[in-house]
Structure formats: structure tokens, C-alpha cells
Amino acid sequence: MDKPFAITLKPGSSLANHTGSWRTTRPEYVDRLPPCNAACPAGENIQGWLFHAESGDYEKAWHALVENNPLPAIMGRVCYHPCEGGCNRQHMDSAVGINSVERFLGDEANKHGWKFAPAAAASGRRVLVIGSGPAGLSAAYHLTRMGHKAVIYEEAPLAGGMMRFGIPKYRLPREVLDTEIQRLLDFGVELHLETKVTDVQQTMKDGFDAVFLGVGAHIAKRAYIPAGDANKVLDAVSVLRGMEDHDAPLLGRRVVVYGGGNTAIDVARTAKRLGAEESIIVYRRTRDKMPAHDFEVEEALQEGISIKWLSTITEAGMGERGDDIMVEKMALDENGFPQPTGEFERMEADSVVLALGQDADLSLLENVPGLVVDKGMIEIDAGMMTGHPGVFAGGDMAGNERTVTVAVGHGKKAARAIDAWLRGEKYAPLPKPELATFDRMNPWYYSDAPKTMRPVLDIIRRQSTFEEVLGGLDETNALFEARRCMSCGNCFECDNCYGVCPDNAVIKLGPGKRFQFNYDYCKGCGICATECPCGAIRIVAEEN
Amino acid sequence: MSLQPVKFYQTGTFTVGNRLLAPEERSVQANMQRTNSLNSGHRACQGCGEALGARYAIDAAMNATNRQLIAANATGCLEVFSTPYPETSWQIPWIHSLFGNAAAVATGIAAAIKVKKQKGQGGDVRVVAQGGDGGTTDIGFGCLSGMFERNDDVLYICYDNGGYMNTGVQRSSATPPAARTATTMPLGPEPGNVFGQGKFVPAIAMAHEIPYVATATVADLRDLEYKVTKAMGIRGARYIHILVPCPLGWGTASHDTIRMARLAKETGIFPVFEAEYGEVKSVLAIRRPLPVEEYLRPQKRYAHLFGKSPAVATIARIQALADKNIRKYRLQARQGGH
Known part of the structure; x- marks a missing residue:
């Protein structure tokens, strides 16, 4: 060369x-596992659907979302968004408004009539789902996706369970609920209303291969309060349920709600909207011990609801007209438990609503061998199966944390376990990848962008109407909000x-x-x- | 809260690419068809800032000139690690002559191209000269100043890592005060390099009133590419000074190279600006202000400042230098930025 x-x-x-x-x-x-996904009780792949929303492909984002949760428009309204509590963005400015983007996607789907992706080929297996609350709907949806025939038996005349009979309209408009349920029925879920199951084993013989119990917990717990005849002592479940009837419950001018959970707040806010001049919550402990979510307490206080902390009702129906109650002041002991102080105060109350928690109605399970019920809750294994083979359970009847989101997660998990069980296998969830913690990221690269706040209904309007309190995002700020996602670990x-x-x-x-x-x-x-x-x-x- | 801009791209232009941006708005480095002027297999240390800075700069120059580019290289790390005869990592026309004459060689190439063009031969080929801080601020300084003074059509790029790293980390006139090198040991009453007037060549280049002078770091790719592209759109002598951290000479972890460059900029140690005809035209403002300790502490060349009794007075003097930069170049953090 x-x-x-x-x-x-x-x-x-x-x-x-x-x-x-x-x-x-x-x-x-x-x-890695993003902290939002890790915190989501419904097991949503939040980072996964936000990824599509970031590029403005909302339909793809919605499809990615409903792979895990068929009720985004509902979830975008009633979920207490533990995902946002886990969001790494809070270490920079504030958490991504995941819940508001979810609602936006759900509403977009309802507006445009998007349908679920086609289900797997029919397996020929039939699964009975008892109860059409979030757990039952979620289980039925996932079973249908897997190719099984899901048949829901619902005792009530309308579907939705506590989403309809427990959650007030100002938090969940009924047309949103109806639209998402209708999409499930269009997908192939079979629904039988006003069909009460009294004997699970007997019903199963009608050609079902497995059963999922999601009957919820709708029996109000009572506390013994001596009361005269005149005073109205009601329970929260029947008040909220009564809101779905033609005639709203008559609560009077001055309503006292006894309890400190989200249901107590719901009732107090409902009473205010029904025209009560005063709506007072009596709770035996302090605000930081209150089980209700802080933002709901905040919204209630903004609406003019007053809360009597460290108080119990000892007697109702007092006085000549029987509309006085006696309240005793409490003090927290060193263990944080309230103890009576012997200090009493008399209050006027047209009605007293007890919001002290709910129990499940387990009468339909009386003859099922192998079932174990502990403290009013049905015992299930890691695969959501009860002690009786082929009988699975989830939702409020099977867990301490009673929210729509948890129930949706139960439904999905149970569907997967039922699917495995129908194939003669044991359901084993995939091992979770390690958590995408903030210290594993390099936040330098993200642009500064504070959270977009959803519009909140004017105080005056929400005191008197049942219009939705929180507004939704529009296209531009939903895109902005989605793009605040840092895609942790992915x-x-x-x-x-x-x-x-x-x-x-x-x-x-x-x-x-x-x-x-x-x-x-x-x-x-x-x-x-x-x-x-x-x-x-x-x-x-x-x-x- | 209500008046937020709709255009918001998650990472904006901080990252190399961004799938949410239109392709023409993405960086040269994000492009699958980038030149890769300095290809794999070179012998630079792990995490070499200079290898990175050189690929960033030359790829951008190649992109700006439609790949009609010749590079002259001074002796130094960049030459040694990229081109051990007969192998080379360069995927562009490239020439190395001596340590001190890169600017002169580039001037000669530019002159030859000019003559060829006058004779109707060859197209519009552009010239880049490049070297380290040793070949630029010390050994090649005379040739460089001459190139500026004649306003030759050359872009000179200096990759500044603050010393002669290739030969065992000796001091150069770009070595910062108090830094330990093999020839400025941390001994005596004033350990490490002296606090002198320093030799900040960008300022000297500006004093020549050439058309374009800019500084950049490997931590701000978009800014670097913008400046190289802008420089290639100008005729005459141009100078770009790029801060390229050296894991070996600075005593930093190989994975912290870009982080160190970012810290140099954010603390005000290294001002990032551009100037035309001797006047500063824009600066890259500090985004997250930090004290100089954040920059000094991770570097072993400053370890003697953080012994049992920290050298508070020395650190304060370095802070004063950074503060002076911030005042002089108006680097204070502000909304928006460059």
C-alpha cells in the first residue's frame, strides 16, 4: 500500500x-416502583398513565389507567389520593395533582364515550359477584377482562353501593356514577338489581364456578344514649341513604352529629345543605386524632360547620320539648385516650345523628362451612379467599380501611386470585421492584412548576346546594399538571x-x-x- | 396560581433531549445522527469532562457547518487520549502539530481555504482550533493572541480543567487559587496554588475586541451548543472557554463530573456568559445559589481546606472571588434566566 x-x-x-x-x-x-404507585390502594400504574397524559394523548392515558381501575371519573372525585402523599414532587414544590388529572381523564372518557379495550377470549367460566359497590364492580370488570362471565347480584334497586348510598352528591354527582357503571355493563358485566342473596351456597349452585363477596358494611353501629321519645336520634347510614329517596330526611334547624370519621363530616355537610342553621359535630377526641381526612375537615369548617372537640353525648331527649342533649367534656389521658371530666353542658338539638362506624351484614354466610368471622369482618388469605374454597371477599366487609379506592384494589386482586383458582393455580403476585425514592433522583433537571389548584365552589353556593364542591381541570392545566410528574424510577x-x-x-x-x-x-x-x-x-x- | 404558562415541558431544556419538544427544538446530542466526532474507544479516564466537552462542542460545530469542518489540536490530554498513532477517535478531519501552535496552525488552514476558495476550489470549510488550558493559557498563548489580533476566521475552543493533567497534574496559569497540584503542594503558610491575579483568558480575549467570546460548562449542554452554533455563524476570530472537570486532577468521583461543573456555575466560581466585541451580552444566571464550600468540599485538591480545623480564611477568600464574579457578571438568580 x-x-x-x-x-x-x-x-x-x-x-x-x-x-x-x-x-x-x-x-x-x-x-423502579414510583412512590405514587406504591401508595395506591387500587394498584394503579400512575406514572404509567401520566406518561401518556404528558404527551397529550389522553385516550391512551385513560386506557392505561383503566387497566387497573375501571372507575377513574369516580376515583378522581372520591379518592383520598394517598398517591399524592407519596409523590416525590412534594420535596421540590408540591405533589402532582394526580387525583385531578385522573378526574380529567375520567371526564374526557365520559365526554367522548371511550370504551374499554376488548376482553380476552371467553373462558366459559361464570363467577357470581355479590354487591355492586366499588369492590364488586372492580372484581366483575377484571374478571370480564380475563374472559370470565361476571354476574352481579345487587340487593338495592340501583347499583353503586356506598358510592350511591353513602357518598353525598356534592362529592360524587350521580350522572358520573351512572356513566361509569353503564360502561361496565356495556363491556359485558351482567347486573341483577333487587336480587338479594340469602344463602351463598344455594345461589352458587345456579351454575357459578366461584363467588366474590362484596356486600360492604352498611349496618350503622349504635351507642347507647338514654333518650326521651321526642328527640330524634338517627344514624348516618340511613340519613345518607335517605338522600337518594324522593323526600330528603327531616333533620331540623339544629343538627348534632356524633362521631369523627369521614361519614360524620359527610352528614354534617349534608345537614347544612338541607337547610340546618347549625350543624355541629361532637367528637370525643382532638383534631389530630380525628380519623376524618384533614382536607374534608377543612372544607367543612369553611362551610360553617362547628366541631365540639373532646366531648361525648351522654343523654338525649332532655327538657320539656325533648330537644336538649347533655354533652360531657373529655380530657385525653397520657395514652391519648379520652377520659370523662365530670363537666357537663346542655345543648339544644333538633336531631342527633350517630356516625360511629358500620358493620357488615354477614347473614348470607351463615351456613357456609370454613368461613371465619372475626370482629365483624370476614377473614381472608393473601389471595382474598375466605376459609371456604372458591369463595372470595373484599371491600368494606374484609378490611379496616374502608374507602372506594381500597375496595377497587380488593376487587382487582380478588379477580386475579379467582382467575388463578379457576385454572387450578395459586395466585402469586409479582415481586415488587425497589422503590424510586427521592434520593435516587436528580431533581436539577425538572423545571419549576407549582401545583395547579382545582377551583373550589364558592362557599355560599356549597352551603345550600348539592353541586359538586371541587371543580375539574381543563385541557391546558391538566396537561400542565400531568407534566409536573417526574416519572420517578422509570x-x-x-x-x-x-x-x-x-x-x-x-x-x-x-x-x-x-x-x-x-x-x-x-x-x-x-x-x-x-x-x-x-x-x-x-x-x-x-x-x- | 391562576396565571401559569400553558407551555411547560416537564424538564424544559434542562435535559439533553425531551420527547415533548419538537425535534428541531432538541439538542444536537439528542440526535441519533449526531457526528460523534470523538468516538468510543478513546483512552480518557473514566468520567473525563474534556472528552465530553469536546464531543459536545465539535458535534455542535459539525452540525452548524453542515459537516464542513477541520480541527487543529494542541498537545494535551485531548490529543494524547484520542490519537495514539496510528489509531484515532476523531471522526472529522483533524490535525495535531505542536503544543503551542494550535491557533497558528488553524490560522494557516483558514488561510489555505481562503486561497482555495479564491481559486474556485473547494467549498466553504470552517476551522476550529482546540486545546486544554495549558496549551491555551500558557504555551499557546502567543499564537492565540496573534490569531485574535489578526481576526483570523477561526473558532478557538479551550477546554479548561485547571492544570496539566496528562503529565501528572502540574499547575497551569488556569489553576485556581488554593488548589493542590503536583507543583503546588498543600504545604507552608499558604498551602496549594497562590492567590494571584489569575489568568482568565475569556477576559483577555474580550480585551482583543474580537467578534465573539463565550464561556460554557459541560453541565449546560443547551447553552454550550447555542454558543458553538452562534460562533460558527460569525466570521473572524472567536473564542469559547469551556469548563471541563477532571476527576483525576480534581480528586472527584468519576460520576460527579457534570455535577462539579454545575456547582462551579451555581456557586459563581465560574461565570458563564457571552460577549461580542468586548462587551458582555448575556449571562447564564445562577438557578440555585450555593456557597463555595459545596463546590470545594467534594474535591480532593481542596482537602487541606477541610482538615481538623477548616481553613476558614482561605474559604472566605474563595467565596469573595465568587461573589466578585456574581457582582461583575450579574449572575444573581432570577426568574426566567437565559
Whole structure:
């Protein structure tokens, strides 16, 4: 070969030099568990659906959402969003308004009439679902997706369970509830209203291979309060249920609600809307011990509801007209339990509503062998199955945390377990990846963007009407809110690793395909992992 | 709260790419068809800031000139690690002559191109000269100043890592005060490098009143690419000074290279700005202000400042230098920024 003057070797490329042999540690792409997903009782892949919402593809985002939860418009209104409590963005400015984006997606789906993706091929198996509350609907939906025939028996004349008969309209408009239930029926879920199951074993013989119990807990707990005849002592469940009848319950001018949970708040706010001049909550402990969610307490106080802390009702129906009650002041002992002080106060009350919790009606299970009931709740194993093979349970009747979201999660988990059981297998959930904690991220890369607040209905309007209190986001601020997501622990294709590698050892595979390391040349410096905004790269020691 | 801009892209332009941005709004480095001017297999240390800065800058220059580019290189790490005869990592026309003459070689190439064009041969090929701080601020300074003074059509890029790292971390005129090097040991009453007037070549380049002078770091890719692209759109002498942390010489973890450059900018140690004809035109404002300790502490070359009794007075002097930069270049954090 002819070479120029003084040149003895042919030019070569440095690609011959495999610098990967220098490496003592290697980078690896990982998908870590975002804290929102970890906190979601319904097991939603929140980061996953926000990813699509970020690019403005709301339909794809909604489809990703309903893979886990068929009720986004409902959930976007009534969920207490533990996801936002876990959100890593709170360490920067404030948590992503996941709940409001979920509601936006749910409303978009209802507006445009989006349908669920087609179900799997029919398996020929039939599963009975008892109760059409969130647990039952969720179980029926997931069973249908898997190709099983889900048949719901509902005792009430309308579907929805506590979503209809427990949650006030100002938090969940009924048309939203109806639309999402109708979508499930269109999907193939069979619903029989006013069908009470009195004997599970007998009903199962009508051609069902398994059963899911989701009868809820709708029997109000009572406390013994001596009361004269004139005073009205009601329970919260029947008051809220009565709101669905033609005639609203008559509570009077001055309503006292006894209890400190979310139901107590719901009743007090409902009473105010029904025209009560005074709506007072009597609770035996302090605000920080109150089981009701803080923002609901805050909204109630804004609406003019007053709360008597550290108080119990000792007697009702007092006085000539029988409309006085006696309240005793309490004091917390060193263990935080309220103790009576002997200090009494007399109050006027047209009605007293007890909101002291609910029990499940388990009478339909009386003859089922193997079932274990403990403290009013049915015992289930890790796969949601009761002591009787083929009988599964979830929702309020099977858990201490009684929310719509938890029930939806129960329904999904039970459906998966039923599916496994029908195939003669045991349901084993996939192991969870490690948590995408904030210290694994590089927050430098995220733009500053505070949370978009949803409009809150004017105080005056919400004191008198049952209009929805929280408004929704519109297209522009929903997109803004979605883009506040930091995609914790999951690659969102920002190209940082591809750019920052001094050795050009990251291969970009193209849109939607992410990246790959070229270990022939990667020296293991670790810049990619340090500069990955979302913590989707980990560094591991090379063996030998 | 109600008046938020609708346009918000999650990471904006802080990350290398962003799938939410239109392709033309993404960086050169995000492009799968980038030149990769400095290819894999080079012999730079793990986490080398200079290798990264050089690929960032030359890829941007290649993109801006439609790949019609020749680079002259001074002696130094960049030359040694990229081109051990007969191999090279460069995927562009590239020449190395001596330590001190990169600017002069580039001037010659530019002159040759000019003559060829006058004779109707060859297209519009542009020239870049590049070197480390040793080859620029010390050994090649005379040639560089001459190139500026003649306003030759060359972009000179200096990759500043604050010393002669390739030969064992000796002091250069760009080594910062108090830093330990092999020739400024942490001994005596004033350990490490002296507090002198320093030699900040961007300011000297501005004094030549050349068309364009800019500083950049490997921590702000978009800014770096913007400046290289802008420089390639200008005729005449141009100078870009890029801060490139050196894990070996600075005693930092290899994975902290970009973080160190970011800290240098955020503490005010290294002002990032651009100037035209001797006047500062814009600066990259500090986004999250930090005291200089945050920058100094992770570096082993400053370890003697953080012994059993921290050298409070020395740290205060370095802070004063950073504060002076912040005042002089108006780097204070503000809304929006560059």
C-alpha cells in the first residue's frame, strides 16, 4: 500500500480499543416502583398513565389507567389520593395533582364515550359477584377482562353501593356514577338489581364456578344514649341513604352529629345543605386524632360547620320539648385516650345523628362451612379467599380501611386470585421492584412548576346546594399538571444518558424504545446514573 | 396560581433531549445522527469532562457547518487520549502539530481555504482550533493572541480543567487559587496554588475586541451548543472557554463530573456568559445559589481546606472571588434566566 512520506502504519480507529475492559462497576437500566404507585390502594400504574397524559394523548392515558381501575371519573372525585402523599414532587414544590388529572381523564372518557379495550377470549367460566359497590364492580370488570362471565347480584334497586348510598352528591354527582357503571355493563358485566342473596351456597349452585363477596358494611353501629321519645336520634347510614329517596330526611334547624370519621363530616355537610342553621359535630377526641381526612375537615369548617372537640353525648331527649342533649367534656389521658371530666353542658338539638362506624351484614354466610368471622369482618388469605374454597371477599366487609379506592384494589386482586383458582393455580403476585425514592433522583433537571389548584365552589353556593364542591381541570392545566410528574424510577426518554456519556457508550434505540448500554466501551464512570433525572439507572459492581 | 404558562415541558431544556419538544427544538446530542466526532474507544479516564466537552462542542460545530469542518489540536490530554498513532477517535478531519501552535496552525488552514476558495476550489470549510488550558493559557498563548489580533476566521475552543493533567497534574496559569497540584503542594503558610491575579483568558480575549467570546460548562449542554452554533455563524476570530472537570486532577468521583461543573456555575466560581466585541451580552444566571464550600468540599485538591480545623480564611477568600464574579457578571438568580 502507498503511504504518505514518513507514515508506516495504516490509520486505525479507536473502536479497536475496547475500553469496557476497564470497568469495575456497570450501569444498568431499571424500572423502579414510583412512590405514587406504591401508595395506591387500587394498584394503579400512575406514572404509567401520566406518561401518556404528558404527551397529550389522553385516550391512551385513560386506557392505561383503566387497566387497573375501571372507575377513574369516580376515583378522581372520591379518592383520598394517598398517591399524592407519596409523590416525590412534594420535596421540590408540591405533589402532582394526580387525583385531578385522573378526574380529567375520567371526564374526557365520559365526554367522548371511550370504551374499554376488548376482553380476552371467553373462558366459559361464570363467577357470581355479590354487591355492586366499588369492590364488586372492580372484581366483575377484571374478571370480564380475563374472559370470565361476571354476574352481579345487587340487593338495592340501583347499583353503586356506598358510592350511591353513602357518598353525598356534592362529592360524587350521580350522572358520573351512572356513566361509569353503564360502561361496565356495556363491556359485558351482567347486573341483577333487587336480587338479594340469602344463602351463598344455594345461589352458587345456579351454575357459578366461584363467588366474590362484596356486600360492604352498611349496618350503622349504635351507642347507647338514654333518650326521651321526642328527640330524634338517627344514624348516618340511613340519613345518607335517605338522600337518594324522593323526600330528603327531616333533620331540623339544629343538627348534632356524633362521631369523627369521614361519614360524620359527610352528614354534617349534608345537614347544612338541607337547610340546618347549625350543624355541629361532637367528637370525643382532638383534631389530630380525628380519623376524618384533614382536607374534608377543612372544607367543612369553611362551610360553617362547628366541631365540639373532646366531648361525648351522654343523654338525649332532655327538657320539656325533648330537644336538649347533655354533652360531657373529655380530657385525653397520657395514652391519648379520652377520659370523662365530670363537666357537663346542655345543648339544644333538633336531631342527633350517630356516625360511629358500620358493620357488615354477614347473614348470607351463615351456613357456609370454613368461613371465619372475626370482629365483624370476614377473614381472608393473601389471595382474598375466605376459609371456604372458591369463595372470595373484599371491600368494606374484609378490611379496616374502608374507602372506594381500597375496595377497587380488593376487587382487582380478588379477580386475579379467582382467575388463578379457576385454572387450578395459586395466585402469586409479582415481586415488587425497589422503590424510586427521592434520593435516587436528580431533581436539577425538572423545571419549576407549582401545583395547579382545582377551583373550589364558592362557599355560599356549597352551603345550600348539592353541586359538586371541587371543580375539574381543563385541557391546558391538566396537561400542565400531568407534566409536573417526574416519572420517578422509570425512563421517560430525556436522552440524558445518551448525551452525558463521555465514551459514547449509550445506544439510543429510537422513540419509545429507550436505550441500551454498549458494554464494549462503557468504562463504568457512572455519570449516566448520577445525571439520570428520574433514577432509572443503577450502578452494580462487576463480578471478578 | 391562576396565571401559569400553558407551555411547560416537564424538564424544559434542562435535559439533553425531551420527547415533548419538537425535534428541531432538541439538542444536537439528542440526535441519533449526531457526528460523534470523538468516538468510543478513546483512552480518557473514566468520567473525563474534556472528552465530553469536546464531543459536545465539535458535534455542535459539525452540525452548524453542515459537516464542513477541520480541527487543529494542541498537545494535551485531548490529543494524547484520542490519537495514539496510528489509531484515532476523531471522526472529522483533524490535525495535531505542536503544543503551542494550535491557533497558528488553524490560522494557516483558514488561510489555505481562503486561497482555495479564491481559486474556485473547494467549498466553504470552517476551522476550529482546540486545546486544554495549558496549551491555551500558557504555551499557546502567543499564537492565540496573534490569531485574535489578526481576526483570523477561526473558532478557538479551550477546554479548561485547571492544570496539566496528562503529565501528572502540574499547575497551569488556569489553576485556581488554593488548589493542590503536583507543583503546588498543600504545604507552608499558604498551602496549594497562590492567590494571584489569575489568568482568565475569556477576559483577555474580550480585551482583543474580537467578534465573539463565550464561556460554557459541560453541565449546560443547551447553552454550550447555542454558543458553538452562534460562533460558527460569525466570521473572524472567536473564542469559547469551556469548563471541563477532571476527576483525576480534581480528586472527584468519576460520576460527579457534570455535577462539579454545575456547582462551579451555581456557586459563581465560574461565570458563564457571552460577549461580542468586548462587551458582555448575556449571562447564564445562577438557578440555585450555593456557597463555595459545596463546590470545594467534594474535591480532593481542596482537602487541606477541610482538615481538623477548616481553613476558614482561605474559604472566605474563595467565596469573595465568587461573589466578585456574581457582582461583575450579574449572575444573581432570577426568574426566567437565559
